[in-house]
Each structure stands twice: as C-alpha cells, then as structure tokens.
Amino acid sequence: AQSVTQPDIHITVSEGASLELRCNYSYGATPYLFWYVQSPGQGLQLLLKYFSGDTLVQGIKGFEAEFKRSQSSFNLRKPSVHWSDAAEYFCAVQPRTASKLTFGTGTRLQVTL
C-alpha cells in the first residue's frame, strides 16, 4: 500500500529565510505527487503538482518542489519565506489510474518575524 512520510511535524523559520519541507513516499510505481497548504480551519489549496517531465516544478506563492525518483522524495522549497506562509503543509500521492489521494501527516510551519 502506498504511504507518505513527512518527517518534520513542526518547523520554525525566520521571515526571509529559506525553507525546505521533506516528503518521502512509498509506492510501486511513480505516482502523481502534490503539495497542498492548509490555513487554520480552512480547506486545502494546491501549491504544485508533478505528473511527468521536468523534475523541478514551480508552484504558486513562489514555491517549488523537486522530484527525485532514486530517493522517492518530493521536497518542497521556498527561497525566502513570508510571514503569511505560516500554515500546515501536506504532501500527497495519487495513483496514475485513479483520483484517490494519500496524504502525509503534515508539517506545521511557523514563521518568526
């Protein structure tokens, strides 16, 4: 069965600092890969996705993620964090033949001024 691991439960960074959130997945074949962001009490907003092709994908709000097949990883990065980026971030995988997402447990990002 597929699984997603986000090893960092909580990360604190200073505004303006760089950010990397880790995501590893376990799946038989390369799935579709997603990063979502969730503000408190809100639904999920898609930041970016990887389906195929270039392994470095750009998303909204200045985020990017790199797919590394050899490491089964899909880490999220941002060069300079803004206070408004404070939220919960979820990595998710989806089979290429069905729209059923499997989520990680999330990483809570706190941004200090």
Place this chain on the structure above:
Amino acid sequence: ETGVTQSPTHLIKTRGQQVTLRCSSQSGHNTVSWYQQALGQGPQFIFQYYREEENGRGNFPPRFSGLQFPNYSSELNVNALELDDSALYLCASSRWGDSYEQYFGPGTRLTVT
C-alpha cells in the same frame, strides 16, 4: 468559474445520530471524492463517486455512505455517529480522465458529543 462548495460549515451532533453533509462540485467536474481529516492528521480518503456510483472506497465502515446526483453534486451520510467521527470533512471534485487533479472545498467541521 464556481469552486467547490460545502454545507453546512459547522455541525454539532450527538452520538448515535445521523448526519448528511453536502457538496457542490466545481463547474465542469464530474467526479467527487470525500475525505475525513481528524484533528492534527492528514486527510483520509473515504470514497469517490463517478456517474452516480461509488468508484473506490477507503478503510471506512458501511455506516459511511454517499450519493452523487445528476448535476454531479454529492452527499455524505454517516449513521450511528461515534465520538471519533468528529473531524473536518472535505469534498474534492475533479474531471474524470483529466490528470485527476482534485479541487477541495472549505470543509464541514463535524463535532460529535
């Protein structure tokens, strides 16, 4: 373009009662998926509806059931509510065969007392 909407926003029920949650899919989407997000966890896939039939189910008991209507809107019904059913219930819509990218609604917060 209208996004995914859910109703009600919040709901409080008593253990043993039944509840119905509603979802309107995004314009042009014909597939609806439901997810349960317990506090501090990632969303868990409940089931998916396509062409008014269940098309995939996660590890949830039969007291979780659903419907999809000809206009692609959907309902999630939960019978015999338990305290552990307290969660944020998220609906996501997508277009079958179109990369399966899902768009989430804001969710319904269900509290079971």
